[in-house]
Amino acid sequence: MNAPATPAVPHHRLPELLRAMPKAELHIHIEGSLEPELIFALAQRNGLTLPYASVEALRAAYAFTDLQSFLDIYYAGASVLLKEEDFFDMAMAYFERAAADHVVHAELFFDPQTHTERGVPFGTVIDGLTRACETAERTLGVSGSLILCFLRHLSEEAAFATLEDALPYRTRFIGVGLDSSEKGHPPEKFARVFARCRELGLHLVAHAGEEGPPAYIWSALDDLHVERIDHGVRCVEDPVLVARLAAERVPLTVCPLSNVKLCVYPTMDQHNLAALLDLGLCATVNSDDPAYFGGYINQNFIETFDALPQLGSEQAYKLARNSFEASFVDAGVKAGWVKRLDDCFAVFAD
Ligand code: HPA
Ligand code: ZN
Numbered sequence: 001m002n003a004p005a006t007p008a009v010p011h012h013r014l015p016e017l018l019r020a021m022p023k024a025e026l027h028i029h030i031e032g033s034l035e036p037e038l039i040f041a042l043a044q045r046n047g048l049t050l051p052y053a054s055v056e057a058l059r060a061a062y063a064f065t066d067l068q069s070f071l072d073i074y075y076a077g078a079s080v081l082l083k084e085e086d087f088f089d090m091a092m093a094y095f096e097r098a099a100a101d102h103v104v105h106a107e108l109f110f111d112p113q114t115h116t117e118r119g120v121p122f123g124t125v126i127d128g129l130t131r132a133c134e135t136a137e138r139t140l141g142v143s144g145s146l147i148l149c150f151l152r153h154l155s156e157e158a159a160f161a162t163l164e165d166a167l168p169y170r171t172r173f174i175g176v177g178l179d180s181s182e183k184g185h186p187p188e189k190f191a192r193v194f195a196r197c198r199e200l201g202l203h204l205v206a207h208a209g210e211e212g213p214p215a216y217i218w219s220a221l222d223d224l225h226v227e228r229i230d231h232g233v234r235c236v237e238d239p240v241l242v243a244r245l246a247a248e249r250v251p252l253t254v255c256p257l258s259n260v261k262l263c264v265y266p267t268m269d270q271h272n273l274a275a276l277l278d279l280g281l282c283a284t285v286n287s288d289d290p291a292y293f294g295g296y297i298n299q300n301f302i303e304t305f306d307a308l309p310q311l312g313s314e315q316a317y318k319l320a321r322n323s324f325e326a327s328f329v330d331a332g333v334k335a336g337w338v339k340r341l342d343d344c345f346a347v348f349a350d
Pocket of ligand 2: 027029179207230288
């Protein structure tokens, strides 16, 4: 795509613009969109008892110190998902929030092993999610696609078994990713699984450089051959890596509220989103696990722009445009979204 224009928008209209501009969301774990209210409703529907007395008690437990402290609660929350309808309801609730935030397209991560390990069949998971993607497109005008994530704390063998489970549904998901506990589980552990996925024509992404060092980002690029890095914020510790990411325009799916909630940065004003853009990187803004981290995609935009004075309308435009560039859709579809973005900025311009 050509270099973006930089339409000038008066500063006081920035929050309104951030909310209204069309955008794509490329880093959202659908299980992380499960709001406490829905966790309780699904537990009741499925006859399960939760170890929390109320929605408020559950929400009060969302005080995380690092990635693992979050994952323990996140996997517990996902345990209420049993039926196809549960996966459908969860994803539709997300799509409704995304549509309200002017998300035109979302690429959803899902964690099949979190469910198959509990005896929920792979087909149940993907049937519910697929039906939600189809319904969202028809009723909300939001397109959605699915990216299957392997849990990196589990073995290579378990990842291969999950891929086998998934192959009858090959047309239902566009790619694979790598998530869960990063430290101690470098990307190279899954090099052979990703090589097989590459042969199958799947898109490849991986979480790297959230808590893990720049070496994990190198490994995701060179051992897994990923097309995007999820998070990737620690790349700034390695200037050679930054130069490569910029030269190859490898997108980073950054999740600012997640980074603050998981103590990657102590406060939002210390987040490096503005620096990443200044370095010429294809950074995007995403919500990661919005039900756990304090907000959906627009809340991520609002809070980062509030905390970082270097961010203005030029950066807003770049971030939205980067989200389209980084998405796994046809060039013609991307061009249509860029036109909608330009039209939106024209409405807000001086
Ligand atoms: N990082 C790694 N794994 C995850 C995350 C995350 O932020 N969210 C859900 N699984
Ligand atoms: Zn994530």
